[in-house]
Amino acid sequence: MMNNSNGMISAPSSSSSPAANPQSPGIKTYFKTPEGKYKLHYEKTHSSGLLHYAHGKTVTQVTLAQLKERAAPTTPTATSSGYSASSGFRSATARLLGTGNGSRALSFGGGNGGSKSMSTSSRISGSFTASNSSTSMTNTNFDGKGTYLVFNVSDAIFICDLNSQDKDPVKSIHFSNSNPMCHAFDPDAKDGHDLLIGLNSGDVYTVSLRQQLQDVSKKLVGPLHYNKDGSVNNNRCTSISWVPGGDGAFVVAHADGNLYVYEKNKDGATDSTFPAIRDPTQFSVDKAKYSKSNPVARWHICQGSINSIAFSNDGAHLATVGRDGYLRIFDFATQKLVCGGKSYYGALLCCSWSMDGKYILTGGEDDLVQVWSMEDRKVVAWGEGHNSWVSGVAFDSYWSSPNSDGSGEHVMYRFGSVGQDTQLLLWDLEMDEIVVPLRRAPGGSPTYSTGSQSAHWDNVIPMGTLQPAPCKRDVPKLSPIIAHRVHTEPLSGLMFTQESVVTACREGHLKIWTRPSESEIQSNSCSEANPTSSLLSTSFPPKITKPH
Amino acid sequence: MGAAGSKLEKALGDQFPEGERYFGFENFGNTCYCNSVLQALYFCVPFREQLLEYYTSNKSVADAEENLMTCLADLFSQISSQKKKTGVIAPKRFVQRLKKQNELFRSYMHQDAHEFLNYLLNEVVDILEKEAKATKTEHETSSSSSPEKIPNGLKVPQANGVHKEPIVTWVHNIFQGILTNETRCLRCETVTARDETFLDLSLDIEQNSSITSCLKNFSSTETLHAEDKFFCDKCCSLQEAQKRMKIKKPPHILVIHLKRFKYIEQLGRYKKLSYRVVFPLELKLSNTVEPYADIEYSLFAVVVHVGSGPNHGHYVSLVKSHNHWLFFDDENVEMIEESAVQTFFGSSQEYSSNTDHGYILFYESLGPTK
Numbered sequence: 001m002m003n004n005s006n007g008m009i010s011a012p013s014s015s016s017s018p019a020a021n022p023q024s025p026g027i028k029t030y031f032k033t034p035e036g037k038y039k040l041h042y043e044k045t046h047s048s049g050l051l052h053y054a055h056g057k058t059v060t061q062v063t064l065a066q067l068k069e070r071a072a073p074t075t076p077t078a079t080s081s082g083y084s085a086s087s088g089f090r091s092a093t094a095r096l097l098g099t100g101n102g103s104r105a106l107s108f109g110g111g112n113g114g115s116k117s118m119s120t121s122s123r124i125s126g127s128f129t130a131s132n133s134s135t136s137m138t139n140t141n142f143d144g145k146g147t148y149l150v151f152n153v154s155d156a157i158f159i160c161d162l163n164s165q166d167k168d169p170v171k172s173i174h175f176s177n178s179n180p181m182c183h184a185f186d187p188d189a190k191d192g193h194d195l196l197i198g199l200n201s202g203d204v205y206t207v208s209l210r211q212q213l214q215d216v217s218k219k220l221v222g223p224l225h226y227n228k229d230g231s232v233n234n235n236r237c238t239s240i241s242w243v244p245g246g247d248g249a250f251v252v253a254h255a256d257g258n259l260y261v262y263e264k265n266k267d268g269a270t271d272s273t274f275p276a277i278r279d280p281t282q283f284s285v286d287k288a289k290y291s292k293s294n295p296v297a298r299w300h301i302c303q304g305s306i307n308s309i310a311f312s313n314d315g316a317h318l319a320t321v322g323r324d325g326y327l328r329i330f331d332f333a334t335q336k337l338v339c340g341g342k343s344y345y346g347a348l349l350c351c352s353w354s355m356d357g358k359y360i361l362t363g364g365e366d367d368l369v370q371v372w373s374m375e376d377r378k379v380v381a382w383g384e385g386h387n388s389w390v391s392g393v394a395f396d397s398y399w400s401s402p403n404s405d406g407s408g409e410h411v412m413y414r415f416g417s418v419g420q421d422t423q424l425l426l427w428d429l430e431m432d433e434i435v436v437p438l439r440r441a442p443g444g445s446p447t448y449s450t451g452s453q454s455a456h457w458d459n460v461i462p463m464g465t466l467q468p469a470p471c472k473r474d475v476p477k478l479s480p481i482i483a484h485r486v487h488t489e490p491l492s493g494l495m496f497t498q499e500s501v502v503t504a505c506r507e508g509h510l511k512i513w514t515r516p517s518e519s520e521i522q523s524n525s526c527s528e529a530n531p532t533s534s535l536l537s538t539s540f541p542p543k544i545t546k547p548h
Numbered sequence: 549m550g551a552a553g554s555k556l557e558k559a560l561g562d563q564f565p566e567g568e569r570y571f572g573f574e575n576f577g578n579t580c581y582c583n584s585v586l587q588a589l590y591f592c593v594p595f596r597e598q599l600l601e602y603y604t605s606n607k608s609v610a611d612a613e614e615n616l617m618t619c620l621a622d623l624f625s626q627i628s629s630q631k632k633k634t635g636v637i638a639p640k641r642f643v644q645r646l647k648k649q650n651e652l653f654r655s656y657m658h659q660d661a662h663e664f665l666n667y668l669l670n671e672v673v674d675i676l677e678k679e680a681k682a683t684k685t686e687h688e689t690s691s692s693s694s695p696e697k698i699p700n701g702l703k704v705p706q707a708n709g710v711h712k713e714p715i716v717t718w719v720h721n722i723f724q725g726i727l728t729n730e731t732r733c734l735r736c737e738t739v740t741a742r743d744e745t746f747l748d749l750s751l752d753i754e755q756n757s758s759i760t761s762c763l764k765n766f767s768s769t770e771t772l773h774a775e776d777k778f779f780c781d782k783c784c785s786l787q788e789a790q791k792r793m794k795i796k797k798p799p800h801i802l803v804i805h806l807k808r809f810k811y812i813e814q815l816g817r818y819k820k821l822s823y824r825v826v827f828p829l830e831l832k833l834s835n836t837v838e839p840y841a842d843i844e845y846s847l848f849a850v851v852v853h854v855g856s857g858p859n860h861g862h863y864v865s866l867v868k869s870h871n872h873w874l875f876f877d878d879e880n881v882e883m884i885e886e887s888a889v890q891t892f893f894g895s896s897q898e899y900s901s902n903t904d905h906g907y908i909l910f911y912e913s914l915g916p917t918k
């Protein structure tokens with residue numbers, strides 16, 4: 001019946017993919033990379049039985065929050081804890097290079113700002129090996145320093161101690177009226193209000209994380225409340241961020257394509273009013289009618305939802321991705337569009353900057369990881385390897401190329417991505433291979449070719465314009481160095497810390513994977529015939545498929 | 549029903565599209581499979597327009613002979629000519645005709661919506677072809693302009709092996725695509741290509757995957773070996789070969805059927821796969837032949853199966869009309885948020901309270917496919 005000549009054709013049943021049986025419950029507790037084994041160290045979760053489970057209504061995001069000792073250091077270098085920002089996760093200290101006015105800022109030698117520049121900055125307290133688990137539930141004394149994971153599930157915010165083997169949160173905060181959707185942490189907040197929380201109702205809170213930890217109740221303690229009951233915008237908060245070096249300013253993105261700038265020292269009780277949006281299809285910025293109220297400005301970015309926002313580490317640029325599939329990069333101070341471009345197809349879901357501010361990763365509904373170059377103002381590579389939507393992307397700022405000698409000629413970036421296919425993928429990006437050949441005409445002449453190559457690669461892209469979706473054949477492709485199924489549920493977040501990789505699934509389960517030990521890395525680099533390396537048949541060393 | 553209608557009208561307010569009608573369908577005992585597919589087809593604008601045009605131009609002969617297509621055209625015309633903007637219609641004549649014609653759909657058992665869509669489209673094609681042949685014999689000597697022939701002189705082999713000029717109806721123009729099945733003999737490297745037409749694609753699905761990934765798997769290279777060898781004409785013997793399926797001509801309307809009902813041999817029965825398969829609102833096909841590589845499609849309808857098993861349950865449909873998403877559940881029509889489409893992807897766990905799963909997806913091409 002299915003095969004008459006005009007009929008419907010079924011796929012051959014034998015054409016199922018070679019991927020592992022998704023039914024298999026066995027998820028390995030380690031994964032191998034060229035530099036060694038990453039091992040599952042801790043898991044963090046919540047007791048879901050306590051929740052009024054609203055399936056699919058909320059997606060877990062995770063923020064890394066480092067509480068320093070009360071006498072906060074003041075010099076920029078000392079405040080660097082060195083956590084990199086990523087989508088789904090919000091970094092505690094995303095100002096590693098940006099605000100530092102020292103000579104090290106934005107100067108890159110070998111790696112992408114990873115361990116080398118980190119070697120002098122303070123390590124976080126309580127490394128994994130020396131962690132003292134806080135098994136007691138006395139929430140009375142959180143005066144000390146500590147590193148926490150803040151994550152939302154359904155109507156609650158949970159706080160876990162990163163360096164404790166305890167699976168359960170040390171604190172839960174329940175919201176009675178609406179679900180928390182996004183959050184961000186600033187370790188250098190001056191007045192103690194360091195945690196931002198955006199709700200489904202559009203409401204925004206700032207609180208002190210320490211104060212929450214000291215309190216034993218399940219309620220938010222001492223919050224400042226903005227956009228009360230959605231009075232300025234009642235659409236879901238989708239992404240929230242402190243402005244790096246912004247003196248308490250923060251930005252909230254909403255599901256209707258608007259983004260609001262708040263200043264912490266302004267009154268939250270007085271509602272701001274904004275003029276009507278003149279043309280919903282156009283980008284526009286409007287100031288609030290009264291200068292004393294909060295928010296102070298509205299940026300109308302796009303039609304449909306803004307799905308994620310990310311500041312470059314120096315706070316100069318703001319990247320947004322959304323339902324319309326566009327990545328947009330703005331100069332935050334001048335409020336001008338710098339550049340941007342369309343996904344291959346479908347919405348973009350996440351974005352993240354490289355530590356040096358040269359590249360932006362995006363992930364979306366075309367199952368692709370895009371690498372956007374700020375210098376070229378276009379997509380320079382597509383990572384192909386996910387079997388579903390890409391929900392989290394991040395550069396590994398602690399990774400340095402084994403071949404890099406600091407000459408800068410062989411700059412290599414390591415980044416990761418997680419998807420709704422439950423997989424974590426790691427990628428290597430060699431910039432001399434990817435950028436240089438593309439800017440030369442065939443034959444190696446440094447002049448631009450005419451005609452033979454697509455316009456996408458030949459034209460210098462002007463400032464302030466948005467690029468259409470590139471043609472498939474024009475974009476160089478990357479293959480992942482590893483692909484590992486890390487959870488049973490679709491993933492929603494990824495973050496690299498100095499000691500580990502943190503993955504999170506939509507339902508609020510977190511896994512912390514420790515990096516290979518130093519000794520393992522050394523033995524790997526010494527022995528060419530190392531079985532760990534030889535097992536990686538996929539695509540090591542990484543190569544980029546160039547467009548023809 | 550009046551209250552429900554006015555509720556939708558209120559929700560749309562002055563954004564109610566000019567000339568558009570949103571009517572629920574009465575259920576005549578497990579006819580939701582039919583209702584959900586008919587709503588999707590009604591909001592498939594090129595299909596609706598062609599059918600209404602057919603209805604208008606054949607009005608005089610319509611009472612001559614009733615068939616499934618005239619019943620469908622009658623129903624569509626009934627909806628589009630309603631004075632009220634919303635309400636409920638009983639597709640009685642159509643359902644009666646369907647049951648009379650095909651015993652498969654006669655029982656009050658739960659039916660498969662994809663089987664019904666398949667049957668309906670092929671039935672309409674048969675009727676149009678018969679009419680076209682009749683006109684052809686009438687104008688044997690004069691060069692008739694319709695039916696058109698497939699462009700590019702492309703010949704599609706018939707099942708019986710006889711090559712004749714295939715008749716291309718408007719149903720073909722809307723839904724038909726061409727797949728090319730490339731087989732490469734591993735001994736002599738000769739590539740044999742065989743073209744097949746399709747009105748929809750049935751895809752195998754995997755847990756926590758995307759439509760993009762399912763399409764990739766559909767076109768992934770398959771090795772024919774052991775008992776499954778390929779007869780190579782050049783080698784004149786059975787040889788190991790590599791086979792892959794590509795889309796040679798993408799259809800204007802791409803209908804994707806997710807194979808959620810799978811026969812499990814150990815159980816000796818069908819089982820519903822509730823897998824989470826995400827589908828984007830915009831899609832490009834990764835497995836097309838140039839120059840069709842970057843054609844973009846936009847999702848406009850989803851037939852949803854509700855229930856945990858294959859032999860019972862319910863069908864509803866989601867439809868995009870004039871940039872609004874609507875939810876059709878037999879008599880009821882509601883407006884929904886675009887983001888609500890995401891709640892029909894499926895479950896990432898085998899046992900879940902969420903049993904509403906996207907089953908047939910309708911995408912319309914935004915670029916030229918001809």
Ligand SMILES: [Zn+2]
Pocket residue numbers: 733734735736737738780781782783784787
């Ligand atoms: Zn042969």
